Amino acid sequence: MEFWTYYRVLRKHYRTVLIATAVALVVGTVVAWPRDLDYVASVTLTASPPDANRYLLVLVSDRVQASPGADTARIIALIQSRTVAERVIQRLGLKVTPTDLWTRLRITGGTQAQPLLTLAVRDRDPAAAVRLANTYADVTVAYNQEINRRETDVTRQFIQDQLQDTRGRLAEAENALDGFKQAHGIVSMPTQLNAEVTVYLNMVGEQRAAVQAQREISARITDVRRRIGQFSPTNTERQVTENPIAQKLRGDLINLEVQLAAARIAYTDQHPAVVDLTRRIKILREVLSTEIEKIISAEFVRVNPVYETLVRSLVTLETQLVAVQARQAALASVIPEEQKKLPQLTETEREFTRLTRTVQVLEASYTSLESRFNDFRVQEQMALDHNPVTIVDIATSAQPASPSRTVVRVLVAGMLGLFGGIGLVVFQTQIDNTVKTAEDAERLLGTPVLTSVVKHNPPFDEAYQVLKTALGLHGSNGSRAAIMFTGTRVGAGTSTVVYHLARAIARSGKRVVVVDADLRRPTAHRLFGVTVDAGLVDALTGAVPVEAALQPTTVENVRVLPAGQSSLLPLVDLFGPPAMAGLLDELRRHADVMLIDSPPPVPFAESRALAALVDGVVLVLAAGQAPRGVEVETKRELERVHARVLGVVVNKVAPENDDSYYLYGNYHTPVLPSVPSSPPTGGLPTAARGWLLAAGLGVGGAAMLETNLMVALGVGGMAVLLETRHVIDALMAVLGWRF
Incomplete structure (x- = not known):
């Protein structure tokens, strides 16, 4: 359908569209409008970067809302952790699950444009919303400190255990050395021997320190591996991308095509360079044909930021472990060589050297552990004081939740109802095969439409002026025409069309005789206000002269020959050629135009007999009726008796389906006062x-x-x-x- 066809359809059925939209709005409002108004309380947090010498361990689920940055993503994962949700529920005594609590949270910010994090909590009670928001922030900060303290406690406990063990072994070694000196009266070792022994002992001390560092690193690696096992390493998504090989081949092919075009400008097609480029392009196209349709379906992995931090720490520790093991291997190969350089010692000197070496090694280990322990205590305090999660603004009040999302949903429902109503109207129009316009009548009968008469009160007289012109009854020509009007069905409005056409012709000064040949349902006498004492039947049987049967009307220049009394003869015999032809010839002496109203030719045979005697036949087709084949059958029956079908009048057309109705409304025609200058359109100005x-x-x-x-x-x-x-x-x- 064209645009104006859609417009006319929607204009006609606008109430359906309005009702569908109203129903959708009501349903959308009932479904989307909240039963109780929610309140929102917000807390502002900041995430500062953690210390570079420590790593963060968080026992969280896989719920990660965004990844604006490693630090911010870790804090968001911490806020959305199951542990934090369970602690909030326990502290406030809520009867909800962590999943229910997550649905009431909204985290925004954490970007370069908005570095601060905003934690918004919804609740139907404003005081409960404020309490829940502040509790959530407090629990998040406390849990983050607990996690940091848990990590530092593990490391501190390990160093303390090593320091205590070394202190005990050092005390035992010193006691053994002092007892050996007292027993053998030894004060000190010779200077040269002492220097050689010192070098040897330093290497042995380094070896022991390396062993101790290996144990420490191995312990930390074990702890990290245990914690890594508690996380889901990745958040996997399916991502379908174009084959990168095909993309590269396309680029190579374009480059070769450019080179070939340049080569053909300088050389002929038989030149080696051109031949080589042509061969390479052919090979490349064959390869590209196999690769171009390949689509790579890849796993798009979004790494858990906490898991990623632990993995980086694990890699660092394993690197340190490899370095310590390499140092041990180097010392293990050098110490035997240094040991051979020592002079031959007596049994007493050897034992004294061994005890002295043990004391020196343990003293060096103890000093190193003590220094590391002190440094760690300082770093631990700094880490605990520098919490990466800090509350900037607490929630003091809760504001009513904006209903904009609800309004949007209601409006979307209304728009869907609007489009649904339009679709319903268009669908109804598509399946509706009733005759609505003159174009429909022409497609159905294959006969030109003389005019379309709009349903209007008072009648739209301009349509009958158009019909008069189409029949050639305007002006002062000398022809005396007898035109028969018949409907395709009973109730098509044939008598009404004849009545108004007679009035329109009479205004031009022509004499008009209306013959009511519908003896089964005579109507002309009622329309023109005449009696039925004598009429067509009487004139055909010879009971009354034609002149006496014609009755004047209140319309100037119009006389009516009503149906008259009933006849005992069959109607088809009554309308036979001798009698009816003679009657028509007699009427031509009394009128310029004869308009004959007759019943439908299907199934009444008298109409067929009459159609063969008149100058032309006009079919009257009522709009708004679905075609059932009787329309085409009527035309076929008229053609069978060699009747001259002048055209079709489409009656009872809806105003919105007739363009001429609105075109006429834009003009003012004061010549004929009885013709309305502008048909009312209704609605607003x-x-x-x-x-x-x-x-x-x-x-x-x-x-x-x-x-x-x-x-x-x-x-x-x-x-x-x-x-x-x-x-x-x-x-x-x-x-x-x-x-």
């Missing part, structure tokens, strides 16, 4: 429609400033929808169009 349209667009623009584009479109659309059947009229009036 054009100026009012323009104001209404402007108001709708204004409301939509204001809504756009307050909410969003969807709300603006919805509000503006609803305002315009209240007068939807006049919107296009208003636009056309503003633009100065006429249609």
